[in-house]
Amino acid sequence: xxxxxxxxxxxxxxxxxxxxxxxxxxxxxxxxxxxxxxxxxxxxxxxxxxxxxxxxxxxxxxxxxxxxxxxxxxxxxxxxxxxxxxxxxxxxxxxxxxxxxxxxxxxxxxxxxxxxxxxxxxxxxxxxxxxxxxxxxxxxxxxxxxxxxxxxxxxxxxxxxxxxxxxxxxxxxxxxxxxxxxxxxxxxxxxxxxxxxxxxxxxxxxxxxxxxxxxxxxxxxxxxxxxxxxxxxxxxxxxxxxxxxxxxxxxxxxxxxxxxxxxxxxxxxxxxxxxxxxxxxxxxxxxxxxxxxxxxxxxxxxxxxxxxxxxxxxxxxxxxxxxxxxxxxxxxxxxxxxxxxxxxxxxxxxxxxxxxxxxxxxxxxxxxxxxxxxxxxxxxxxxxxxxxxxxxxxxxxxxxxxxxxxxxxxxxxxxxxxxxxxxxxxxx
Amino acid sequence: xxxxxxxxxxxxxxxxxxxxxxxxxxxxxxxxxxxxxxxxxxxxxxxxxxxxxxxxxxxxxxxxxxxxxxxxxxxxxxxxxxxxxxxxxxxxxxxxxxxxxxxxxxxxxxxxxxxxxxxxxxxxxxxxxxxxxxxxxxxxxxx
Numbered sequence: 001x002x003x004x005x006x007x008x009x010x011x012x013x014x015x016x017x018x019x020x021x022x023x024x025x026x027x028x029x030x031x032x033x034x035x036x037x038x039x040x041x042x043x044x045x046x047x048x049x050x051x052x053x054x055x056x057x058x059x060x061x062x063x064x065x066x067x068x069x070x071x072x073x074x075x076x077x078x079x080x081x082x083x084x085x086x087x088x089x090x091x092x093x094x095x096x097x098x099x100x101x102x103x104x105x106x107x108x109x110x111x112x113x114x115x116x117x118x119x120x121x122x123x124x125x126x127x128x129x130x131x132x133x134x135x136x137x138x139x140x141x142x143x144x145x146x147x148x149x150x151x152x153x154x155x156x157x158x159x160x161x162x163x164x165x166x167x168x169x170x171x172x173x174x175x176x177x178x179x180x181x182x183x184x185x186x187x188x189x190x191x192x193x194x195x196x197x198x199x200x201x202x203x204x205x206x207x208x209x210x211x212x213x214x215x216x217x218x219x220x221x222x223x224x225x226x227x228x229x230x231x232x233x234x235x236x237x238x239x240x241x242x243x244x245x246x247x248x249x250x251x252x253x254x255x256x257x258x259x260x261x262x263x264x265x266x267x268x269x270x271x272x273x274x275x276x277x278x279x280x281x282x283x284x285x286x287x288x289x290x291x292x293x294x295x296x297x298x299x300x301x302x303x304x305x306x307x308x309x310x311x312x313x314x315x316x317x318x319x320x321x322x323x324x325x326x327x328x329x330x331x332x333x334x335x336x337x338x339x340x341x342x343x344x345x346x347x348x349x350x351x352x353x354x355x356x357x358x359x360x361x362x363x364x365x366x367x368x369x370x371x372x373x374x375x376x377x378x379x380x381x382x383x384x385x386x387x388x389x390x391x392x393x394x395x396x397x398x399x400x401x402x403x404x405x406x407x408x409x410x411x412x413x414x415x416x417x418x419x420x421x422x423x424x425x426x427x428x
Numbered sequence: 429x430x431x432x433x434x435x436x437x438x439x440x441x442x443x444x445x446x447x448x449x450x451x452x453x454x455x456x457x458x459x460x461x462x463x464x465x466x467x468x469x470x471x472x473x474x475x476x477x478x479x480x481x482x483x484x485x486x487x488x489x490x491x492x493x494x495x496x497x498x499x500x501x502x503x504x505x506x507x508x509x510x511x512x513x514x515x516x517x518x519x520x521x522x523x524x525x526x527x528x529x530x531x532x533x534x535x536x537x538x539x540x541x542x543x544x545x546x547x548x549x550x551x552x553x554x555x556x557x558x559x560x561x562x563x564x565x566x567x568x569x570x571x
Contacts, residue, residue: 118449119453130458
């Protein structure tokens with residue numbers, strides 16, 4: 001079974017690289033996920049493929065990538081389920097106008113800047129098989145992403161979770177995540193409608209119907225799981241098996257509808273019962289396999305599609321720098337200014353802006369979708385992957401500079417605990 | 429009063445801006461799309477006594493084109509997966525093989541027939557070697 005041997009070898013190398021580089025990055029105060037992302041990029045043509053193309057050809061032969069991709073997509077589905085599971089709509093209520101305004105502004109302003117940048121990027125990095133509208137909407141969406149899980153992890157590690165900055169940021173990021181995924185689903189639907197066998201009205205109607213079924217039908221059915229959990233005192237294997245079935249069935253439906261399988265998995269997590277012990281135990285059962293074993297495969301698969309060497313010439317690197325600058329200006333600027341205008345002091349507003357600028361794994365997910373549906377080109381994909389890495393990397397050091405520990409203790413106020421941070425599915 | 433004003437400033441105006449930009453961008457002209465896989469039928473007579481070429485094959489070869497705007501990366505389906513760095517200018521494709529091959533350096537020049545059939549790419553592979561260069565015409569159709 002040559003494919004199995006190749007896959008096992010790939011998993012071994014990827015795991016080793018991810019743990020090693022993740023450990024190194026933890027040593028310098030960065031989240032583990034940043035190291036794992038860089039390890040994944042390094043295994044691709046950007047580093048390993050450049051240093052040793054022969055070894056790369058043996059380790060990642062083209063006919064083996066389908067298996068690696070499939071396995072990594074399963075990991076991503078589980079991860080997206082966990083992201084949805086951690087999202088508690090009750091914690092988003094009563095956040096106050098400041099949080100709502102800041103979260104909306106931190107989506108719209110980077111979206112606007114992304115659309116503006118698209119005017120420049122479209123004639124040079126796209127082609128006439130993609131309409132400007134689709135291209136600009138996608139770039140705008142990609143610019144407006146915040147990595148909710150890694151953000152929660154950073155807040156936990158820096159003991160900011162219970163602070164005013166922490167609760168405000170988490171609330172904003174949660175709203176950001178849900179909104180950005182909805183916008184992305186819409187963009188994917190629009191792009192796919194031009195190529196799909198189903199007409200757009202059917203795809204939109206189907207998606208709306210499906211979401212309705214999930215919110216009003218499946219949610220009620222899944223609520224029974226909470227009763228079974230209380231009765232048994234644990235998440236049994238039968239319950240877990242049922243949950244897996246629902247996740248994969250939902251993913252299959254959204255994939256068929258043309259939205260993408262990820263939304264289906266996310267939606268299942270979002271409609272799951274939110275009793276804290278139940279979600280904790282479920283999360284614990286799935287987290288390690290998804291985060292430790294399967295997600296690094298996704299990072300490696302992303303890395304195999306990322307070719308930094310393809311950015312040849314000053315013009316391309318200028319484009320990359322422009323993307324990074326616009327991304328930071330949009331997210332950091334949008335969140336900081338709106339937080340400031342709602343009355344927060346500059347340092348707190350700046351801290352929120354820095355944290356909201358974290359893009360992490362969520363950005364990679366969006367970019368891979370964009371490349372899959374053909375709305376962004378390989379070079380633009382690489383540039384935006386670099387942007388995701390840079391914006392995530394700078395979060396921790398900038399936060400330490402703008403909002404140091406002594407200031408936090410001066411401003412900390414007792415707040416109700418939100419379920420996040422230590423329970424977050426990943427540093428994604 | 430302040431909150432509606434903030435919403436107008438921070439949300440309303442950017443939304444209007446986005447709509448304006450989307451309208452503005454409709455007039456932009458991106459490069460012609462040549463990405464994807466193309467089956468190139470070679471003119472065997474040009475190969476003469478060679479009959480076949482190490483990179484190009486005998487009768488046909490598959491070109492896989494990865495496009496980022498005007499930048500092209502073209503890969504042949506030979507054993508070495510010979511790649512070309514190229515550019516597209518209007519309907520013209522110009523590319524050069526990345527690394528010199530044992531037998532010859534290869535250039536590619538082609539043009540898309542925009543008017544009658546944009547799914548057709550017609551051009552020539554130029555094999556530069558000793559003692560002289562060989563031009564191998566081809567017609568490629570998109571898979």
